[in-house]
Amino acid sequence: MKRIICIFMILIFITVPVLSQTKNPVKITAQKISYDYGKKTTRAEGNVVVIYKPGQEDETRITATLVFYNQDTNVVEAPGKVNISQKDLSIVGEDLKVDLKKEVLELKKNVNMVLQRKADNKVEITKLFAQSVVYSLKNKTGNMTGGVRIERDDLTVSSSSADFDTDKEIYTFVDNVKMVDKDKNEINCKKLVVYVKDKVVMAEGNIDTTFYVTE
Incomplete structure (x- = not known):
């Protein structure tokens, strides 16, 4: 039948x-x-x-x-x-x-993520871009690959891939990493960890930096 x-x-x-x-x-x-x-x-x-x-x-x-x-x-x-x-x-x-x-999702093309969080009585926006992403709905963690980029008012970072935790707001960028902050200070390295809540970055591997003297 x-x-x-x-x-x-x-x-x-x-x-x-x-x-x-x-x-x-x-x-x-x-x-x-x-x-x-x-x-x-x-x-x-x-x-x-x-x-x-x-x-x-x-x-x-x-x-x-x-x-x-x-x-x-x-x-x-x-x-x-x-x-x-x-x-x-x-x-x-x-x-x-x-x-x-x-509780895991995968997007294979043209990924654009926007995270909005309140901090110091204002809304901070973090934008993430990549070709693909795997993301845990439960743990709020994931991995992005292909032309990865983060954009914030205080810095931008690009790399080949990145792991991220949207709950803790920790982003780990790997391979061909380039960071530029709002004062145009620049860090190029193999690996960069961005701690958004602490406003701190940690760089590792083949580090090349340019810092500018403020007047």
């Missing part, structure tokens, strides 16, 4: 609540959804919004044009441009894969 596929085509958004083995809900809204309840797979199209752990402190929201969700493997995939948001972090990139069981 052919497998029955339920296709819902409506003009308004619809919501599909799903419970994973960890009991964390996944909600999907879209304009068109195809659900194969035999294989437990979902295809959502048109203004798709996926909400993982809705209403919780670490809620994650994914928006895309097309999303595939496999309830057995707990994997969400979205080809093309994708937007991801958490409490104070937003990520834009292309070709998303999220393992909800491990």
